[in-house]
Amino acid sequence: MDYEGLKIPTHVGIIMDGNGRWAKERGMTRSQGHEAGFENLKKISKYIYSKGIKVLSIYAFSTENFKRSKEEVDFLMKLFEHKFKEYSNQMKEDNIKVVFSGKKAHPLPDAVIAVMKEIEEDTKDKTGGILNICVNYGGHLEIVEATKKISALVRDGKLSLEDITEESFSHYLFQDLPPIDFLIRTSGEVRISNFMLYQLSYAEMYFPSIYFPAFDEASFDDAILIYNKRDRRFGGIKDENTNH
Numbered sequence: 001m002d003y004e005g006l007k008i009p010t011h012v013g014i015i016m017d018g019n020g021r022w023a024k025e026r027g028m029t030r031s032q033g034h035e036a037g038f039e040n041l042k043k044i045s046k047y048i049y050s051k052g053i054k055v056l057s058i059y060a061f062s063t064e065n066f067k068r069s070k071e072e073v074d075f076l077m078k079l080f081e082h083k084f085k086e087y088s089n090q091m092k093e094d095n096i097k098v099v100f101s102g103k104k105a106h107p108l109p110d111a112v113i114a115v116m117k118e119i120e121e122d123t124k125d126k127t128g129g130i131l132n133i134c135v136n137y138g139g140h141l142e143i144v145e146a147t148k149k150i151s152a153l154v155r156d157g158k159l160s161l162e163d164i165t166e167e168s169f170s171h172y173l174f175q176d177l178p179p180i181d182f183l184i185r186t187s188g189e190v191r192i193s194n195f196m197l198y199q200l201s202y203a204e205m206y207f208p209s210i211y212f213p214a215f216d217e218a219s220f221d222d223a224i225l226i227y228n229k230r231d232r233r234f235g236g237i238k239d240e241n242t243n244h
Ligand code: FPP
Pocket: 016, 017, 018, 019, 020, 021, 022, 034, 037, 038, 041, 059, 060, 061, 065, 079, 080, 083, 084, 087, 133, 187, 212
């Protein structure tokens, strides 16, 4: 679809939900569903950047996802270990910087942490856009960690209380990104599940019933058309002639 004349969000967030149900409907395993989700992610993210979106944040694995069966967690960790690199090479070709949000620590396997650090280093000078992959991520955790960083600086006399503002707070989050303009959660679940709580404050949200492996370019076009129908007021009023 031609996006000429449409409002393009700067920062899009996607909660990639429904891999398991997509697979079950096809008599496949959950692991195959995650593989299909990854293949779709490669395609859809390329399309998203080609349409002028500058920042894409995706929820790959939450702190809570460690509660899943050992078999599923192990499979996803192996997928990350092997596929993050392949994915970041695609991003590099398109001049996209890849960053990770979340704690690069246990219970993530060392091999996954090493790949994450290598990719951040490898793509740090790219300027065409940002891909933020949330792994071992939680929104509460992110705010608590930022608070700890700030508290330590204040304790050591390196930061004064007056310097802690709504603008400066975001420097202490896992990544300093612009606010999310548009959140998409596939599979029909209507909740945000601890995803980027600080950055979502004024985001428009859209919950299509389609499962993530099937969320294709046409589905993203539909999403953008819906975003364009939304009236973003950020707490103000848009039409000054509104009757009271
Ligand atoms: C949610 O679907 C999906 C996940 C917890 C994993 C998301 C991961 C991917 C799409 C792969 C990304 C890979 C890379 C390398 C970035 P679900 O399993 O909760 O589905 P269900 O609700 O239908 O069970």
